[in-house]
Amino acid sequence: MKRLQLNVLGLFEVRWTGAASFATGDYTLVYSGGDQHERGVGMLLDKQTSKSIKGYWAVSDRVLLIKLYGRPFNISIIPAYAPTSTYDDDAITDFYEDLDKAYKQCNSNGIVYVMGDFNTKVGNGRIGNTVGPFGLGAKNKRGDNHIISSSLIHGSRTSHVDYGHGKALETVREIK
Template sequence: MKIDILGISEMRSFPKSGDFWSGDHRIIYTGASEKKPGTGGVGIIMNKTLGKKVKGYIQYDDRIILVKLQTKPKDTIVVQVYMPTLNSNDEEVEEVYENIDKIIENVKGEENLVVMGDSNAVVGEEKKTIPGLRRDPSDDLDASSKRPGRSPLAALLHH
């Protein structure tokens, strides 16, 4: 199996943010949560070719990392997201959604955008959530499309 780029969630064994090469692979990561040591952390692993095309990166926090790659005909922005679980408090969840919204709003029209990661969604009888939407799907049924009721996925599709 050949993998050019891979997003990783739960990189909790790396306490601090970093960027390093391991053989022919470049790893850029955020490190574990400072608030909850031993939890969180996201990263992106790239092959040698893509690793050399990194124009820059932003390590937002332990849940979001963005890497900008020089690709043709347009640059590509890759975002790895690790969403809080359904047991997390609403403030933590909203903070992640707000950060994703900010990223989407700042992507230029001529750039490619890839958002990937672990949405921590649950589908089944006990919890009914839809991947990419807020924890309570009724939160996304805002007819006026005002910011508070709009999911990052909806923002991405209508951007």
């Protein structure tokens, strides 16, 4: 995190049980897991950012809400880990309901970041103001359904496919 100058880092497939937060060295880890060592989401915050934690809410083992004090606006961060397309539609629906629960707990005049592994392929075609034309691969069933409608409902955008400069892919290559 220091080398990349990151203040927060979303974690997915944490695989820890329960929900908690703890400080370790220069970082604070907040996580949410289920009853078994499966799934789980978390957020690693640097020392300075962790001083701004207002609170957190473990919505499920796939959705977490962390609220931070900020100026001029408070910040809410929602790390989320969606079921893969091998799960049935009920599991997917439950996930997006949990995501909506977390989103509705955010202050309407604050800044909200939703980050995660949505296990969806949105393809490379533009869809309104939500998905840009520079995605990779072919769209799958999940790309057609929930993530697009969820983004439209909340007026947000899927930013990782919005710009064609290739920086995201270069960054991934550098991290490896």
